[in-house]
Amino acid sequence: MRPVTPRSVAVIGAGAGGLVAARELLREGHKVVVFEREDKVGGTWVYNPVIESDPLGIDPSRKVVHSSLYASLRTNLPREVMGFREYPFVATNKTQRDPRRFPGHREVLEYLNDYVSEFGLNELVRFGTEVSHVGLVENGKWKVSSRIREDRVDEIYDAVVVCNGHYTEPRIAEIPGIDVWPGKQIHSHNYRVPEPFRDQVVILIGSSASAKDISRDISVVAKEVHIACRSIKDGTLGKLPGHDNMWLCSMIESVHEDGTVVFQDGTAVCADVILHCTGYKYHFPFLDTGGIVAVDDNRVGPLYKHIFPPFLSPCLSFVGLPFKVVPFPLLEFQSKWIAGVLSGRLALPSPEEMLEDVEAFYLRLEASGVPKRYTHNIVDYQFEYNDWLAAECGCPPVEEWRKEMFSETAKNILGGRPETYRDEWDDHHLVLQAHEDFGKYLS
Numbered sequence: 001m002r003p004v005t006p007r008s009v010a011v012i013g014a015g016a017g018g019l020v021a022a023r024e025l026l027r028e029g030h031k032v033v034v035f036e037r038e039d040k041v042g043g044t045w046v047y048n049p050v051i052e053s054d055p056l057g058i059d060p061s062r063k064v065v066h067s068s069l070y071a072s073l074r075t076n077l078p079r080e081v082m083g084f085r086e087y088p089f090v091a092t093n094k095t096q097r098d099p100r101r102f103p104g105h106r107e108v109l110e111y112l113n114d115y116v117s118e119f120g121l122n123e124l125v126r127f128g129t130e131v132s133h134v135g136l137v138e139n140g141k142w143k144v145s146s147r148i149r150e151d152r153v154d155e156i157y158d159a160v161v162v163c164n165g166h167y168t169e170p171r172i173a174e175i176p177g178i179d180v181w182p183g184k185q186i187h188s189h190n191y192r193v194p195e196p197f198r199d200q201v202v203i204l205i206g207s208s209a210s211a212k213d214i215s216r217d218i219s220v221v222a223k224e225v226h227i228a229c230r231s232i233k234d235g236t237l238g239k240l241p242g243h244d245n246m247w248l249c250s251m252i253e254s255v256h257e258d259g260t261v262v263f264q265d266g267t268a269v270c271a272d273v274i275l276h277c278t279g280y281k282y283h284f285p286f287l288d289t290g291g292i293v294a295v296d297d298n299r300v301g302p303l304y305k306h307i308f309p310p311f312l313s314p315c316l317s318f319v320g321l322p323f324k325v326v327p328f329p330l331l332e333f334q335s336k337w338i339a340g341v342l343s344g345r346l347a348l349p350s351p352e353e354m355l356e357d358v359e360a361f362y363l364r365l366e367a368s369g370v371p372k373r374y375t376h377n378i379v380d381y382q383f384e385y386n387d388w389l390a391a392e393c394g395c396p397p398v399e400e401w402r403k404e405m406f407s408e409t410a411k412n413i414l415g416g417r418p419e420t421y422r423d424e425w426d427d428h429h430l431v432l433q434a435h436e437d438f439g440k441y442l443s
């Protein structure tokens with residue numbers, strides 16, 4: 001189908017989100033430029049052994065390293081669930097590839113490189129080009145200023161799609177007494193390998209997938225690893241079964257000049273390092289909307305369906321804000337919708353109606369006691385969200401096998417196999433269904 005109105009679109013970032021946005025915009029007939037400050041596509045999936053000058057990642061003058069990957073990282077989703085719907089993430093028999101269902105991070109980067117080659121996206125990307133400012137000009141268009149080394153370029157675009165990722169700007173735990181505590185602090189953004197923690201007593205804060213991986217990684221060389229979590233099930237505090245140097249602890253109450261860390265249950269240890277696995281903040285240092293879109297306590301808003309600011313739509317949009325999701329298929333649905341809306345093939349409600357929808361959403365969150373900072377945590381309704389987008393775009397909903405495989409994996413992680421779920425599973429029947437389905441997209 002021919003687009004109603006092809007537009008010139010600036011896509012910021014060439015991670016998974018920017019790449020799928022570029023593909024969908026191109027398919028719809030738009031003219032696309034992808035700005036990427038690094039010299040490779042892949043964003044998060046480009047492992048960088050370098051760590052930032054400030055290991056906590058909060059010094060604004062530090063040279064930012066984009067990716068938060070650690071060397072040992074394997075995906076926490078099976079490849080069948082993780083991949084784009086229209087470009088399945090299947091094992092290939094090319095040399096140097098990782099055929100495992102939960103492959104290492106290099107395999108994901110290779111997959112994204114294959115995606116770029118398959119759809120001819122490389123020529124759309126301006127590498128080494130950082131977007132420094134995006135601001136509204138007349139007629140609803142946007143001025144995009146970018147830097148290649150010392151040169152600054154200003155250009156006008158009909159629309160901007162923001163795909164800059166949200167796992168780079170660390171969020172740090174507030175700890176009473178931290179200013180006088182003599183130990184080292186680091187955020188997981190700057191964790192790469194366990195060696196620096198050899199023979200150390202480490203306090204790791206957090207309970208995310210990365211926190212679990214990193215604590216196990218470190219426990220092989222560290223003297224002791226104490227994992228401090230906010231929410232702990234009754235009776236689970238204490239030594240972790242199967243490990244002789246790992247403990248689950250309550251949250252940190254305070255830290256002291258003599259190196260002691262005191263936990264909320266009154267226990268204490270003398271520690272060398274505090275490792276914050278405490279997540280990330282949304283950060284759009286280049287975006288100037290005159291206050292129409294703001295980040296408030298990690299809520300980016302107001303945004304209709306986590307994508308369009310009602311009064312700047314459709315010419316400004318955000319891809320990839322929801323978290324605790326299966327990212328790639330979600331990025332794909334969001335991008336299809338944006339591309340169709342921009343061409344005028346798909347319609348949005350009026351700005352007033354969109355704002356009303358957003359406000360009603362915020363009220364529902366508040367009424368259910370969901371803190372503002374979890375606005376984009378859609379773990380409980382990610383597939384309904386994708387199905388809604390699919391319906392808007394006239395696509396089939398999320399595959400049943402994908403939903404079931406996702407919940408089988410979650411059960412495997414939380415249930416019997418938290419440490420071995422990447423290599424042991426029972427959902428072989430779903431793998432067969434997935435591969436039957438992939439036949440539609442694989443030539």
Ligand code: FAD
Pocket residue numbers: 012013014015016017018035036037038041042043044045066068069070074075076077082129130131132163164165166167210286319320326327328
């Ligand atoms: P990113 O991949 O972060 O890409 C953003 C891009 O924007 C980068 O290339 C960056 O250089 C560029 N950029 C930023 N600012 C500018 C600017 N001003 N100008 C120009 N370019 C700019 N997902 C899974 O599906 N499975 C997993 O197992 C998994 N594990 C993960 C483990 C970790 C430790 C982390 C941090 C994330 C993990 N994820 C996982 C989520 C992962 O982030 C997403 O899969 C996906 O990579 C997000 O893509 P993105 O394009 O939104 O962001």
